[in-house]
Amino acid sequence: MKRKNVQALLVGMAVMMSVILPTSPILAAENTQTEKEQTVYVTADENGNSENVIVSNWLKNKGKEKTLKDKSSLTDIENVKGDETFKQNSDGTLTWNTDGGDIYYQGTTGKKLPVSVKLTYYLDGKEIQASDLAGKSGKVKIRIDYENTEKRTEEVNGKKEEIYTPFMMMTAMILPADTFTNVEITNGKVLSDGTNDIAVGYGFPGLSDSLKLSDMKELDDMEIPDYVELTADVKDFSLGMTATIAATGLLEDLNLGETANTDDLKKKLDTLTDSSTALVKGSKELQEGIAALDSSADTFVNGLNSADDGAGKLKNGIDTMNNSKGELLDGIAQLTAGMNSLEGGAGQLRDGISAYTDGTSKLGSGITQVADGAAALNSGMETLDEKKGTLLDGIGQLSAGGTQLAAGSESLKQGVQAYTAGTAQLDAGLGKLQSELGGSVGQASKLPEAIQSLTDGAGQLIQGAETLKEGMTQAEGAAGKLGASVTGLKTAAQTVGDLSGQAAGMIENFVNSQTTPSVDTNAVNEQASAQANEQQYNNVAAALDAAGVSEEEKQAVLANLGGIGVSVDVKVPVTYGDNSGAADTIQGLQQIQGAMTAVNGQIPEAEAVLSEAEAQLHTMKEGAASAAAGAETLQKGAWSLKEAAGSMGNLTSLSEKLQKAVGELKKGSEALTAKNTELNAGAVSVASGASSLNAGLQQMSEGAGQLSGGIAQLTQGSSALQAGTQQLQTGVNALTAKNDSLNSGAAGLAQGSSELLKGGSALAAGGNVLSDGISQLADGAAALKDGTSQLAAGGKELKGGTAKLKDGSTQLRDGMEKFDKEGVQKLADMVNGDVKTVLDRLKAVENADKSYKAFDGQSENVDGKVKFVIETAGIEAE
Helix, strand or coil: CCHHHHHHHHHHHHHHHHHHCCCCCCCCCCCCCEEEEEEEEEEECCCCCEEEEEEEEEEEECCCCCEEEEECCCEEEEECCCCCCEEECCCCEEEEECCCCCEEEEEECCCCCCEEEEEEEEECCEEECHHHHCCCCEEEEEEEEEEECCEEEEEECCEEEEEECCCEEEEEEEEECCCEEEEEEECEEEEECCCEEEEEEEECCCHHHHHCHHHCHHHCCCCCCCEEEEEEEECCCCECCEEEEEECCCCHHHCHHHCCCHHHHHHHHHHHHHHHHHHHHHHHHHHHHHHHHHHHHHHHHHHHHHHHHHHHHHHHHHHHHHHHHHHHHHHHHHHHHHHHHHHHHHHHHHHHHHHHHHHHHHHHHHHHHHHHHHHHHHHHHHHHHHHHHHHHHHHHHHHHHHHHHHHHHHHHHHHHHHHHHHHHHHHHHHHHHHHHCHHHHHHHHHHHHHHHHHHHHHHHHHHHHHHHHHHHHHHHHHHHHHHHHHHHHHHHHHHHHHHHHHHHHHHHHHHHHCCCCCCCHHHHHHHHHHHHHHHHHHHHHHHHHHCCCCHHHHHHHHHHHCCCCCCCCCCCCCCCCCCHHHHHHHHHHHHHHHHHHHHHHHHHHHHHHHHHHHHHHHHHHHHHHHHHHHHHHHHHHHHHHHHHHHCCCCHHHHHHHHHHHHHHHHHHHHHHHCCHHHHHHHHHHHHHHHHHHHHHHHHHHHHHHHHHHHHHHHHHHHHHHHHHHHHHHHHHHHHHHCHHHHHHHHHHHHHHHHHHHHHHHHHHHHHHHHHHHHHHHHHHHHHHHHHHHHHHHHHHHHHHHHHHHHHHHHHHHHHHHHHHHHHHHHHHHHHHCCHHHHHHHHHHHHHHHHHCCCCCCCCCCEEEEEEEEEEECCECCC
């Protein structure tokens, strides 16, 4: 159960108890300046067993004293409504510093309660535990037994007897109508609001024992209840908390202590009887009037709520309008100024639109030419894309030839080094032979054999020199062809790069200016195709020569290559509106141009290396020629030596001839070795240049891959260009189609702007008047909303009060009827019986009632009253 329901339940019970119980002020002693009002809050389990007790005290400082004394057995005391302090004295009293005000404090206690409540549950006639009852369905009975343990010893008819302090106990519970039906209650009432039933039961535990009414014949059938019993048909049982209030003060208004004899008692009973009859009549009339008031309160409250909602919406709307009126006035002023500008600009717009329509017509003609050029450009790019594979193959073969040239140059270097080493050894041997010839006459018998070996070696040397000379000639020719290939490649790369740059520039200029470019692509394409085909043939031929392929095989390859041609078709992609395709095309062309620029940047280095290699080869060629001439001289000397050795008759003559022949050999040997250093240096330079050339060719091969990708992107861009020009042409046609309507509308706009300016002036004047009215309206709406909010809040309180009044008045009526019938009337009938006994017992009960002022203790000369609120736990299905 929600807390607000608990509070409503307790408030309703308090109202009913205040109606049922007598309501007279406490008669305090003349010197009493303090009153103690106490509420004991008890939380209990589902069966009523106490779990926690909190006592709340209100010390009413009637005399505005600076300090108040109170007696209390509470612990954990705290001030709950102020910051006043207290001192706890050794005798158990409390001294509060009040500064003339009331004190509100609370605390806890473990003291046994004077009253208690016990709840017992039954399902279909059988007792059941509360926890087991949750979620069950059937016939449920709840019995509530009240117990009073607070007694005092009083004198009755001259005898001492224990009299119970008279507590009235009342229990209430809320029963949802969708769970509880056919609700009946013993010693109580069931009220309904359509959604819930509110069951209220009451009892007076111990009162029957104190009065002993069963001993009196006239009152032996009168029962004073001390229990409540509730039955209902239940579906899926659950029960919120129950609240029980126990309070004293039941007999305060009787003032039996002032009754001296039976005559006085009769008079009081007569007065009580008449008052009771009047109260019964008045309570009935009161109940009927309050019922009518409660019924009308619903309509009244609904109307107030509707009025308050409407006033809120009205205020919000007016506030929004009031807050925005400045913007409205600013907008009107801007609108009026704009109308002035509009009137002047309308004529200019009319003239501008006329010029614009003329320009769109000319633009349409230019776009048509661009579309035709784009179609031709796209066709040429597709052809270029198809033939790019042939170009890549030729560059690959050229790269392979460079690799072979580098390997052959290295072999040539090693051969030259071996050759020069042999000639050096030969020259050294001849020198030694010449120097020792004078002392070797005695060895003449061995001379013919040595001369023959020398003659054979000279012949082989001549043959090797010729071979070297031929190799140098071939290397020089291959280097020349390779240089020509590099030059052709440079020309082709320059041409492709220039064409790519021209195409990119044309597209970019068109995108930036949105005008129709004009370029003669046919001539450019024919020139590029011719240069590409010629360069392809030269590159392949040079690669075959560098690879050492025979002339016959080379011609066969070139013959097969003749059927493969390269067609260059430069396209100029142009788009209108959406230029994303043009941007991609420009980027692709710029990448191609960059790749060709990189290739051209590497070609001068390759040309320098080839030039140096050719110079070295030329030097080596001259050295080879000198070596061949030296070898011939050496061979002649060897033959002379052989002829001289043939005639051994004249030793002296032979010796001279031999020395002469050796001298000739020495001259040939010196001539042969004279160019050894140049040959070795040339061979090293050729090998280094070939290696550098090969590295450049590899880079060129990688650049060719980028060229291929760029051509593919260029082809895609040219397709996008063609599609874009077609869209552009369609858009221009649509643009020019409405030229007549545009000219006509501009003329109408110029005429209408004058009329609009007149209306704007009137609007500005009305806006000022509207602003003043909105300000007044906003002030009134705010006041209206404040009033309706207060009315709505008061209406809710009114409805709550009427509902409580209705329930209380009904209970009052029923209670007064019962009190009059079963209490007052029977009490009046009893006056002729044992009145003295009844009077003594009533006085004893009244004394016990007046004596119980506080649960936790009370100081002398302090009046007080106490009530207990016992809240039991709810029962919910898990």
